[in-house]
Structures are given as structure tokens and as C-alpha cells.
Amino acid sequence: MKRSSPANLGAEKGQKQPTMEEDKVRSLFNSKIWDPEFQDTLKNEIAMSKPYNWGTIRDLIDDDLLRKVRKEIETEIHFTNKETDIYKVNQSGDLANLSGLDWNDLSRLPSLCRLREILYSEVYRDVISHVSGAGTLSGSKMDMSINTYTKGCHLLTHDDVIGSRRVSFILYLPEPGKRWKDHYGGGLRLFPSIVANVPHSDHSAKLVPQFNQIAFFKVQPGFSFHDVEEVHVNKHRLSIQGWYHIPQEGEKGYIPGEEAEWVKTNTSTLAQLESNVLQDYEFPKNERNILPYHQIRHFDELLAAQTSEHEATESSVDLSLLSEGELKYLAEFISPHHLTSAGIHKLQSQFVTKSQLQIDDFLNDTKSEVLKKLIKTDELQKECPYESVNVEAPWKTALPPHKWRYLYIDGKSHENFQTEQDILNSLNNEEMPNYNLLSKTLDPVKNNTETELISVATFLESTAFKKFLALVTLLSPLSEQVLIRRFRPGKDFTLATQINKNDLLERVKGFVEAVLEGTLCLTPTDGWESGEVGGYELYMDNQDDDDEANTDIKDAAVYRSDDTGDSVLINKPPSWNSFNLVLRDESVLQFVKYVSWAAKSSRWDITAQWDVKTVDDDSENDAE
Known part of the structure; x- marks a missing residue:
């Protein structure tokens, strides 16, 4: 459960790729995005948006292409449920890592490869660069992932400041032809900042995603905080998450040393938290x-x-x-x-x-009964x-x-x-x-x-x-x-x-x-034992992973899933009247998992x- 990015759709730096004719690229997008008036209107809306600069475009891609993409994902890509301290999500497996595929071998994922190509095409990147005000964007450093959020899935607050990212985007692919409703959950929520690197506890903007809609924002260190609301229903909120990076050597807009300076200056907020800069x-x-x-x-x-x-x-x-x-x-x-x-x-x-101890029935019967009655009353009768x-x-x-x-x-x-x-x-x-x-x-x-x-x-x-x-x-x-x-x-x-x-x-x-x-x-309630509704207190070994392959996008906001489970030392679900003692040094991480909306009550505790x-x-x- 170390932190890293989800499964990657990115092409390796410098990998040769086919070049689609510009007219063909343009034809696969909604024609409105090439209209200068539409672009200027969108640019002004983004500049005035709150809590920070972000935008959205409905019906972005040719509908037929996007339906084919969704069909390929459903039939060809396997998703694995991953759950860590910051997210619960179904992530794509090896088939989603298109950098491992020959560009000439499109037999299994032709529409998905075509989609990636047009999203990173120069003509479309220029539009995103213009309306977002983010500067020139790389077409060779591709960085995409496929996720499906089902009931209980979520992604907690983070700002996407990792490596050389310049723009974040999410292309939504829920079931076409049907409206994704607000009460389904799964919304993109944006958080204002009280000061730099300190987001407000509550979001101030929310996007309810629809099929063929894209949301995007300029990555702003210390300000571009967002999360994905927990999904409340048994439906698939499929999406393609991606990032545009600072131009690489040999590309238009490349500035020697710009990326190194950006990475040096803009430390991820998690790294700042761990170094106590924000204490x-x-x-x-x-x-x-x-x-x-x-x-x-x-x-x-x-x-x-x-x-x-x-x-x-x-x-x-x-x-x-x-x-x-x-x-x-x-x-x-x-x-x-x-x-x-x-x-x-x-x-x-x-x-x-x-060096650890669980004391059951810690409080005596009299004290326990009084507290349980009061807490249950608060849960049932007080807002x-x-x-x-x-x-x-x-x-x-x-x-x-x-x-x-x-x-x-x-x-x-x-x-x-x-x-x-x-x-x-x-x-x-x-x-x-x-x-x-x-x-x-x-x-x-x-x-x-x-x-x-x-x-x-x-x-x-x-x-x-x-x-x-x-x-x-x-x-x-x-x-x-x-x-x-x-x-x-x-x-x-x-x-x-x-x-x-x-x-x-x-x-x-x-x-x-x-x-x-x-x-x-x-x-005061039961139903926590399976871990499905979260709320458990987990202790785990904090061993560094020296084999991280993609170090420049090492994610300081998302934990790598430890599929073996060997790093988990203690996993204690919520219960009534149990006192857990643990002697912990700096090699051990601890967290309380996000409590699902489906939990029967709050998790209550007194910690020391x-x-x-x-x-x-x-x-x-x-x-x-």
C-alpha cells in the first residue's frame, strides 16, 4: 500500500506512433470545439470558474467511436478491485497498458488506441492549452488510466501534483443513452483552499458526470484539490483519467530545465505533509x-x-x-x-x-450501558x-x-x-x-x-x-x-x-x-466486520519500494495496493467497548479507512x- 498512480495507459517516451491526418482527427471530435468563438467563451468561463480554473465539454467525441471504446473496455479489459487508504476503485489490468502494444497491432483495442491518439493529437492539445491557459502540452509523454467506480468506490481529496503534470482530465463513459443522476454519487467535487496547500473541508463545486463528457483543469500546486464522491448504487461509472505533461525534448514548446525546475519547486502536498512543512x-x-x-x-x-x-x-x-x-x-x-x-x-x-493488545469489554457494564444508550440516541435522533x-x-x-x-x-x-x-x-x-x-x-x-x-x-x-x-x-x-x-x-x-x-x-x-x-x-452498531463499509483501523509496515519503475510520476496521493497483504500488521474493524493498544515506531503506518455512506452509524472512538x-x-x- 505504498503510494503510486493507478494502472497506466501511457506510451513510453520517444515511442514511435502513427500520425493521423488532421482532418481525420478533427472529424472524430464535436465540430464545435474548433469554433474560435466557442473556445474563447470556454476560456473565459474557465478563467472565472470557482474554486479554481476548470472546465467541462459535453458531447466531446464522435458518439460512435466512444461507444466502440466503451465496448472494447467491457470485453477486452479486466478490472481488479483495489482498496487503499485513499481510494477504493476497480483498476484496469495489463491490457490497459498500451505502451506494451505495437502501434500496428490494433486488433484487440483499435478504438481505444484511436481515442488515445486523437486526445494527444497536436490540434486537440492546442485547444486544451488555449482554453485552460496551461501552456504548451506534450504529445509524446502520454499518461492515461481506465477506472470503473462501482457501489462503494471512491477517491479522496488530492491535488494531482505529481511529476510534470500540467493538465488533468477525466473523460466519462457511464452507460450511454442514460442519464447519470446526482443521487447515484460518483461526482467530481472541487475544493477551495483556505491558504495554499490547505483545502477547505467542504467542496464548493460538483460535476455530475454524463456519457461523452470531459472535465479538465490546470494542475495548480496547492490549489487544484478534488475528489470522486462515493458511488451509491449498483451501476458502473466508467471513466478514462489522463494528464498532459510539460513538453519533452524535441517537442514544440520544450524549454530546457523547465520540467526539472517544476518538479523541484512544486513538491506534492503529501510530501509536504510528511515533512511537516504544513504542520x-x-x-x-x-x-x-x-x-x-x-x-x-x-x-x-x-x-x-x-x-x-x-x-x-x-x-x-x-x-x-x-x-x-x-x-x-x-x-x-x-x-x-x-x-x-x-x-x-x-x-x-x-x-x-x-507489543500490541486488544482488551475486550474494557469499560464496566454500568459505564458501557450509559455510553451506548447516549451514542445510539445521538445517532437516531440528532442530526x-x-x-x-x-x-x-x-x-x-x-x-x-x-x-x-x-x-x-x-x-x-x-x-x-x-x-x-x-x-x-x-x-x-x-x-x-x-x-x-x-x-x-x-x-x-x-x-x-x-x-x-x-x-x-x-x-x-x-x-x-x-x-x-x-x-x-x-x-x-x-x-x-x-x-x-x-x-x-x-x-x-x-x-x-x-x-x-x-x-x-x-x-x-x-x-x-x-x-x-x-x-x-x-x-454502537454491527456490520463492520467484512470491511466493506470501511471504518477499520489499519496498521501496516512502511517499507520503501525500490523497484518503482516510473519514478517521475510516483504518486504522493495514492497508495500502491499490496496484493499479497504481507504489509498489513493489524486490521481492527469498529466494535463496541474494545481498547486496542499498539506500540508503534516510525516503520509503521496507521490509518482509519473512509467510512462508507452505507455504514449503519458513525465510527466513534477515544484515541490516545x-x-x-x-x-x-x-x-x-x-x-x-
């Missing part, structure tokens, strides 16, 4: 707050004592390490069988062996806000949507980012999370569910719980961050990310170069991260 514009902040010194020392002493006891007994946990008051407080939340000496030892053994402008305190919307989107509560004051000034105001407010203070500002009737969730988040931040956590993992917490999250059907997800080091802790003796992650899943360290008998020196 000021990410919300919620990746801030694991350092715990007070006296707490850290207390955990060290606890674990030093537990280690000595463990060496003596090797089969139990000394509950006297927890005070009577702490055990009583823990019992208000945690199921009693997890708080016995044998129960803690069982959890400890499992975690020490695997969930789907537009960020309608999100009310204490909830916020995660930004930017080419990294993640979900509702969250972080213990800080309410924010609703609609403008650059909103973000700047937040950056100037260095507020620490305080769930206790936040709960006092809520209406206990209107925000009953939020109040209960906050009580659990406060519990996870308590010293008593962190002592329990230390006994289970034999690791001493150094920092913490706790978030309450809600992933809405048809809307929310997180893309795969690595953990970030906490530089403030790099000199701590015994500091483990890893982060302990805990997710208390509180999703702790920087941790190991402890030996010299606990005092470790704490220092």
Missing part, C-alpha cells in the same frame, strides 16, 4: 504534552517495584502498587476482571509478547452536521482533508476554520487541553453524550489510569494526548501517516523510539498517544 495548518495538533516530573518519577518507581516483584513471582502483579483510592477510581470505569492481579498479569503477558460551518462546540472538524477529516473534541476552546484568519487566530492562542474545564462549559442536557465521553477522556488522562497502563505495558508514560473522535458515514477518514518523534524527549534515558497508542472504540520509556532498577537516574 501549522493541521488540526488537531500532533501535540503530546510532557507530563509533570513528579508523575514520571512516580511511574518509574512503580515499574521498578513491579519489575522486582515480577522477577520474584513471574506470575502475578502486586495490586498494593495501586492505592485503595486508585483501585476504586479505576473500578468506576474499567471492568472488574481487568483489575485483579491475574487479570492485569494476563494483559501484561500478552502485551510484552506482541449530525456534515458541513464544517454547521459544526458546533465542543466538536471541531479535522483539517486538512487531504490528510484526514473527522469530528473531534480535544479539550480546547471551540474553533471553526473557514478563513486564513481563523487559523492564524488559533496559532496565536497557545491553549493547553483541559477536559475538566471544557465539561463545565457544556449544557448537561444538550451535550449529555459529550459530557460522558469527556468523563472517559478525563479518566484516560488520570494518574491512576496511567499507573494501570504502566503495569500492563511495563513502560513509563512521558507524555500524552487524548482525542474524542467521530467518523461520519460518507465523509470521514484518516490517511496513512507515521508517528512523529517528540524532540523534547530525545535525551531522556530509556526513552523508547516509539509511541504507545490506545484506541477505545465506541461504535503516549511517549514511553523503559525502566530499570535505577529509576531515580532514569527520571532525571
